Amino acid sequence: MAETRRRLRSSTVLLGGMGVLAAALSxxxxxxxxxxxxxxxxxxxNGYKVVADKNCNSGSSGSSSGKRxxxxxxxxGSSTRVDGAAWYYDxxxxxxxxxxxxxxxxxxxxxxxxxxxxxxSGGG
Numbered sequence: 001m002a003e004t005r006r007r008l009r010s011s012t013v014l015l016g017g018m019g020v021l022a023a024a025l026s027x028x029x030x031x032x033x034x035x036x037x038x039x040x041x042x043x044x045x046n047g048y049k050v051v052a053d054k055n056c057n058s059g060s061s062g063s064s065s066g067k068r069x070x071x072x073x074x075x076x077g078s079s080t081r082v083d084g085a086a087w088y089y090d091x092x093x094x095x096x097x098x099x100x101x102x103x104x105x106x107x108x109x110x111x112x113x114x115x116x117x118x119x120x121s122g123g124g
Contacts, residue, residue: 032089032108035098040084047099048088055085 036056037048089108091101102108 032105033091034087034089034105034108035091035093035101036085037088037091037098038082038084039086039103043097046095046097047091047101048097050093050096050098051082051085055082056087 035050036053038051038055039048041049043049086103087105088098088101088103089105091098
């Protein structure tokens with residue numbers, strides 16, 4: 001009976017260790033957290049205003065169709081598209097505002113997760 005318990009415990013430890021290893025390896029290859037923000041909306045206290053992802057997913061921001069409204073926004077039919085929208089990575093998000101992030105995907109990946117190379121570097 002004692003042997004059965006010992007085997008069970010060692011297999012549990014082995015499986016648990018494999019889970020930790022898998023989580024560490026997948027954290028390095030995963031996409032960093034990102035939000036689509038309006039670069040022209042920066043507020044000292046709040047950061048950047050978070051806007052709909054479709055503003056960052058659109059191919060070209062220099063399209064000439066539609067009417068331009070106030071604040072760099074272009075009206076296209078019933079929706080409004082933000083011209084100054086960009087992906088903002090690894091930001092603190094609160095009440096529709098994002099701050100303390102980076103517009104550089106490479107820098108966000110370099111910040112890394114558990115076990116990633118390049119993590120823990122001090123400048124930036």
